[in-house]
Amino acid sequence: TPRVxxxxxxxxxxxxGNYLGAIKRFxxxxxxxxxxxxxxxxxxxxTVPQSPADLRHNxxxxxxGYIAAGLDPAKSMLFNQSQVPEHAQLGWxxxxxxxxxxxxxxxxxxxxxxxxxxxxxxxxxxYPSLMAADILIYHTTHVPVGEDQKQHIExxxxxxxxxxxxxxxxFFPMTEPVIEGSATRVMSLRxxxxxxxxxxxxxxxxxxxxxxxxxxxxxxxxxxxxxxPLPASLDDLADRPEARNLINIYAALEGSDAQTVLTQFEGxxxxxxxxxxxxxxxxxxxxxxxxxxxxxxxxDEIDKILASGAERARAIAEPILAKTYQxxxxxx
Ligand code: AQP
Numbered sequence: 001t002p003r004v005x006x007x008x009x010x011x012x013x014x015x016x017g018n019y020l021g022a023i024k025r026f027x028x029x030x031x032x033x034x035x036x037x038x039x040x041x042x043x044x045x046x047t048v049p050q051s052p053a054d055l056r057h058n059x060x061x062x063x064x065g066y067i068a069a070g071l072d073p074a075k076s077m078l079f080n081q082s083q084v085p086e087h088a089q090l091g092w093x094x095x096x097x098x099x100x101x102x103x104x105x106x107x108x109x110x111x112x113x114x115x116x117x118x119x120x121x122x123x124x125x126x127y128p129s130l131m132a133a134d135i136l137i138y139h140t141t142h143v144p145v146g147e148d149q150k151q152h153i154e155x156x157x158x159x160x161x162x163x164x165x166x167x168x169x170x171f172f173p174m175t176e177p178v179i180e181g182s183a184t185r186v187m188s189l190r191x192x193x194x195x196x197x198x199x200x201x202x203x204x205x206x207x208x209x210x211x212x213x214x215x216x217x218x219x220x221x222x223x224x225x226x227x228x229p230l231p232a233s234l235d236d237l238a239d240r241p242e243a244r245n246l247i248n249i250y251a252a253l254e255g256s257d258a259q260t261v262l263t264q265f266e267g268x269x270x271x272x273x274x275x276x277x278x279x280x281x282x283x284x285x286x287x288x289x290x291x292x293x294x295x296x297x298x299x300d301e302i303d304k305i306l307a308s309g310a311e312r313a314r315a316i317a318e319p320i321l322a323k324t325y326q327x328x329x330x331x332x
Contacts, residue, residue: 192241
């Protein structure tokens with residue numbers, strides 16, 4: 001049976017990019033016959049400094065976002081990573097399987113460490129190895145992610161293959177990334193060449209799931225665009241990244257595709273398109289933000305949901321770790 005795992009870092013507030021690229025698709029996979037595990041990856045979040053109070057708040061708010069967006073704790077296992085210690089335990093084994101050179105090639109490492117690699121944490125460097133453990137500790141078959149995570153999933157497959165080869169076993173599966181839809185890469189509202197991100201210093205670059213209707217309208221009104229009207233065909237958006245981004249966001253929010261949106265708005269100026277995008281965004285995101293706020297009044301309930309999700313996840317992870325230790329030759 002298919003088993004789906006994915007996670008988001010509680011390293012800030014949820015963005016529209018996280019929602020369209022990840023959570024909305026997590027919800028779509030929560031279906032009969034598919035086992036779904038969705039995690040708040042707190043061990044990943046601390047690869048860059050986080051204040052303890054923020055980390056606690058962001059973990060619970062992320063859980064609230066999952067639930068408000070439609071993840072049902074009765075159907076999906078929702079938990080935070082540090083509650084299932086098998087992630088970190090398998091992560092160590094994978095640190096000894098993966099090669100330094102593999103990690104050095106990762107574009108996320110290069111982007112996040114910047115010029116001063118010597119000063120980045122060891123955890124940030126090993127991030128993809130822990131991510132491979134997050135996925136493989138459940139023998140996950142499918143991982144829904146945004147485009148930016150494709151390289152890490154390929155590395156996960158490399159680690160699984162090397163482990164299997166080194167120990168002469170056929171134990172870890174070749175996990176498939178699931179990267180589909182019109183919003184696999186939502187771009188910054190200020191710069192069409194940059195990914196929309198929680199950690200961008202400019203709040204105007206992103207829409208947060210907890211933004212008010214006025215904030216959303218203002219950010220879309222001020223979003224960078226060009227002076228041309230919307231074309232009839234997608235091909236004509238090739239050199240217009242900001243325009244393409246807004247069209248993709250509209251399509252993903254509406255659940256259609258970019259060409260359908262262009263057919264509807266062909267010839268219109270951004271002055272008329274943007275208010276309609278705002279209305280759609282407010283209609284789709286407003287109720288989720290309000291429900292997140294309501295859930296955050298009851299953090300004890302959230303903690304209970306996470307504890308119960310972690311218990312169910314551990315029941316899957318424990319025997320897989322035990323078998324891994326046996327393969328490696330650890331005396332138990
Ligand atoms: N802009 C995006 N478009 C589509 N998908 C996105 N994702 C993130 N940004 C976009 C997807 O969200 C999931 C969780 O991401 P994450 O929070 O674990 O890490 P990230 O990719 O590094 O996200 P951020 O927002 O950019 O966080 P910071 O700023 O802390 O690094 C992943 O599936 C990702 O693809």
